[in-house]
Amino acid sequence: MRRIGIPKALMYYRFFPLWSAFFRELGCEVVISDPVGKGFLGRQSVAYFEDSCLPMKLMVAHCLDLVEKVDTLFVPRLISIHRKYIMCPKFRGVPDIIKLATGGQAEVMDEPFDFRLGNDPWGAFSRAIGQRLGWRSREILAASRGALRVQAKFEKDLVRRVNGLAIRDIFNLERPTPEATSPAGNLDVALIGHPYNLYDVDVGKDVIGMARELGCRIAIADSLDGYEIDKKVSTLSKEIYWSSGREIIGAALIFLARDDINGVVFLSSFKCGIDALLQEYLKRVFKGQRESIIPFLTLSLDEHTTVQGMATRLEAFVDICRDGKRKDAR
Amino acid sequence: MKVTFPHLGTMHIFCKAIAETAGIDYIVPPKTSKRTLTLGVKHSNECICLPFKIILGNFIEALELGADTIVMVGSGPPCRLGLYDLVQKVILEDLGLHYRWLTIPPRLDWPALLKNRDETRELKKELSLKNITTFPYALWIGWKKMMACERLEKLALRVRAREVITGRTEKMLQKALAGLDKAKTGRAIERAIIEGEKILGSVDQDRGRQPLRVAIVGELYTVMDPQINRGVERKLGEMGVEVTRTSWFSSHILRSLGVGRENRRERLRYYRASLQYLGYDVGAECNVSIGETILRAKDGYDGVVHLMPFACMPETTASGILDRVSRDLGFPVLTLILDEQENEGRITTLLEAFVDMLMWRRQRFH
Numbered sequence: 058m059r060r061i062g063i064p065k066a067l068m069y070y071r072f073f074p075l076w077s078a079f080f081r082e083l084g085c086e087v088v089i090s091d092p093v094g095k096g097f098l099g100r101q102s103v104a105y106f107e108d109s110c111l112p113m114k115l116m117v118a119h120c121l122d123l124v125e126k127v128d129t130l131f132v133p134r135l136i137s138i139h140r141k142y143i144m145c146p147k148f149r150g151v152p153d154i155i156k157l158a159t160g161g162q163a164e165v166m167d168e169p170f171d172f173r174l175g176n177d178p179w180g181a182f183s184r185a186i187g188q189r190l191g192w193r194s195r196e197i198l199a200a201s202r203g204a205l206r207v208q209a210k211f212e213k214d215l216v217r218r219v220n221g222l223a224i225r226d227i228f229n230l231e232r233p234t235p236e237a238t239s240p241a242g243n244l245d246v247a248l249i250g251h252p253y254n255l256y257d258v259d260v261g262k263d264v265i266g267m268a269r270e271l272g273c274r275i276a277i278a279d280s281l282d283g284y285e286i287d288k289k290v291s292t293l294s295k296e297i298y299w300s301s302g303r304e305i306i307g308a309a310l311i312f313l314a315r316d317d318i319n320g321v322v323f324l325s326s327f328k329c330g331i332d333a334l335l336q337e338y339l340k341r342v343f344k345g346q347r348e349s350i351i352p353f354l355t356l357s358l359d360e361h362t363t364v365q366g367m368a369t370r371l372e373a374f375v376d377i378c379r380d381g382k383r384k385d386a387r
Numbered sequence: 388m389k390v391t392f393p394h395l396g397t398m399h400i401f402c403k404a405i406a407e408t409a410g411i412d413y414i415v416p417p418k419t420s421k422r423t424l425t426l427g428v429k430h431s432n433e434c435i436c437l438p439f440k441i442i443l444g445n446f447i448e449a450l451e452l453g454a455d456t457i458v459m460v461g462s463g464p465p466c467r468l469g470l471y472d473l474v475q476k477v478i479l480e481d482l483g484l485h486y487r488w489l490t491i492p493p494r495l496d497w498p499a500l501l502k503n504r505d506e507t508r509e510l511k512k513e514l515s516l517k518n519i520t521t522f523p524y525a526l527w528i529g530w531k532k533m534m535a536c537e538r539l540e541k542l543a544l545r546v547r548a549r550e551v552i553t554g555r556t557e558k559m560l561q562k563a564l565a566g567l568d569k570a571k572t573g574r575a576i577e578r579a580i581i582e583g584e585k586i587l588g589s590v591d592q593d594r595g596r597q598p599l600r601v602a603i604v605g606e607l608y609t610v611m612d613p614q615i616n617r618g619v620e621r622k623l624g625e626m627g628v629e630v631t632r633t634s635w636f637s638s639h640i641l642r643s644l645g646v647g648r649e650n651r652r653e654r655l656r657y658y659r660a661s662l663q664y665l666g667y668d669v670g671a672e673c674n675v676s677i678g679e680t681i682l683r684a685k686d687g688y689d690g691v692v693h694l695m696p697f698a699c700m701p702e703t704t705a706s707g708i709l710d711r712v713s714r715d716l717g718f719p720v721l722t723l724i725l726d727e728q729e730n731e732g733r734i735t736t737l738l739e740a741f742v743d744m745l746m747w748r749r750q751r752f753h
Contacts, residue, residue, distance in 0.1 A: 107707070108697075108698075108703045108706055108707070108724065109703050109704075109707075134666070134667055136667070143464050143465055145465070145700060146465040146466065146669050146670045146671070146673070146700045146701045146704070147700055147701075147703060147704055149465075149667050149668070149669045149670070149704070150665060150667075150669050150673070150704030150707075150708070152666065153664060153665045153666055153667075153704075153708060154704065154707055154708070157664075157707075157708065157711050167666060169667060293473060294472075294473060294476065295469075295470060295472060295473040295490075297470065297473070298463075298464040298465070298469065298470075299464075299465075327434060328434050328698045329434065330434070330436070330467050330698060330699075330700040331467075332434075333432045333433075333434035333435045333698065334432070334435060334439075334467055334470055334474055335474075336432055337431055337432040337435065337474055337477075337478070338473065338474045338477055341474075341477040341478055341480075341481045342477060344481060345477075345480070345481060
């Protein structure tokens with residue numbers, strides 16, 4: 058049986074159910090990397106992305122962790138995951154950096170994934186991968202359809218999983234989704250940011266868990282209607298062409314205008330180009346709107362971020378949100 | 388109406404010419420200085436790239452001087468340049484400055500025109516018929532001046548590496564450019580070029596010297612603007628290095644217009660060379676930086692200087708890969724990451740050490 062390694066970094070935190078279901082249905086063994094923890098900066102090959110943001114550096118670390126355990130590393134070249142909009146340009150170079158860093162110890166599967174092309178981009182992508190693994194079209198088609206179903210179900214459950222499961226179990230597909238009980242807590246806080254900032258323990262230091270412990274119900278951008286986000290973003294004077302950037306701006310604009318949200322937290326990576334630009338935009342726009350009194354917190358994440366530092370900021374923020382809510386109620 | 392535009396190398400010379408010829412009032416922002424940078428840094432996020440900060444500083448200074456219409460180039464994905472205007476508008480508004488904004492779209496298509504509609508409607512009221520009818524001629528004059536600037540600058544690159552008295556070429560180049568700046572008509576520009584070449588030719592040169600050859604690659608804004616890269620080109624030249632670069636206004640404008648076969652072929656050549664390290668078009672100058680380094684190594688150049696602003700998205704990938712290219716080919720590459728913390732002394736020291744190293748290499752191998 059062929060062992061395929063999926064590094065637990067970057068878009069793993071969005072597409073893992075899709076990818077793993079696809080490979081499992083084709084009869085491959087899927088190996089996931091372990092959390093890297095603190096010591097990863099000591100490794101030499103991380104230097105390949107030394108000028109990049111933390112999630113990118115972690116990608117290299119995860120691949121190095123996997124390289125001895127698997128036959129093939131699955132590092133697709135994500136160019137676009139949206140019909141019209143693209144990913145951050147750094148994603149385009151990731152497979153090449155991984156190839157250099159691992160030095161050819163394992164085969165790297167670097168099929169480009171461009172959702173802007175063709176009628177059925179996922180079909181074309183899965184066919185390219187399946188054929189590379191030596192399967193026939195019919196089996197690939199069945200597997201890719203099955204995988205899409207798994208992904209759709211997962212996306213539907215994501216909000217419940219975020220509110221009901223520990224952060225390590227959100228992407229553990231063996232854990233069933235908890236029932237939709239109204240989660241404990243009396244404060245609604247929206248967390249926005251790239252998925253790898255939100256769900257990666259090494260980057261975001263489990264902000265979700267921390268916020269839940271402080272008595273917050275978590276709202277995320279995935280719970281919003283994609284059409285609504287698009288409509289909101291399209292009113293800006295310039296088209297934002299990164300799909301993740303659109304999601305962040307749209308979600309922030311919607312959440313900050315909503316009454317049932319008590320606070321918005323934006324998680325950004327230090328040196329992330331998209332976040333740096335959009336953060337400035339959001340800050341200025343909300344400074345201009347005086348009537349918006351929902352607290353807005355930006356947390357900048359890098360390898361020096363500590364759990365204690367995050368906890369302090371979040372506690373203070375939650376206190377401010379509570380205060381605001383009490384004033385509203387009066 | 389007073390038009391203003393950001394600084395970028397010799398861009399003010401030909402932008403001024405366009406506005407002047409078409410009879411539009413303009414204000415050239417003060418030369419990029421420490422204050423410009425401080426203003427830009429103060430009003431933006433720390434991780435935004437250096438060009439953003441400097442352009443913002445330019446605009447703030449120009450608006451303080453009384454300009455009211457900003458003309459800015461737009462660009463497409465995937466680089467951040469395409470969204471500069473979105474964020475800069477909000478920042479300027481927040482600072483309480485009044486302006487009108489005009490983005491030159493990278494491609495003339497419907498969405499671009501629609502997004503620009505409101506600004507252009509306002510503008511139409513203020514432009515007279517004469518302004519509009521002379522505009523094509525003004526563009527032609529601007530283009531001619533731009534080509535003339537590039538011709539003089541290219542000549543200066545060759546002369547500077549062989550000059551006997553250090554710093555002489557730079558002085559003469561400024562004199563030649565000042566002469567060109569004064570030229571008004573097409574014929575006057577031709578005369579200014581001949582005059583300028585004569586001025587540059589008058590610099591004492593050591594014709595026997597065989598200067599080192601170094602190519603500058605990287606993000607176009609840092610490569611083209613001496614204020615941002617702290618005069619890397621000039622410093623290398625005065626250390627006796629003949630500098631080559633492929634980033635010129637003409638090459639970038641021709642590329643975005645999709646004309647110029649020679650230019651396109653050269654870019655394609657670089658792109659193909661980069662494919663052995665980078666399997667896909669990353670965008671902006673990333674592939675060209677890598678491809679050019681590989682080909683320059685094969686062409687017998689002595690080294691490459693790679694310039695990029697801190698946290699530049701496409702060039703970050705390039706810098707990681709260039710490290711490997713340099714090791715594989717045994718070819719010296721110096722990557723300079725520029726931001727507002729940079730000081731000139733550090734760059735001078737790095738460049739001196741780099742040139743010394745190139746000298747040793749040459750003595751050892753040749």
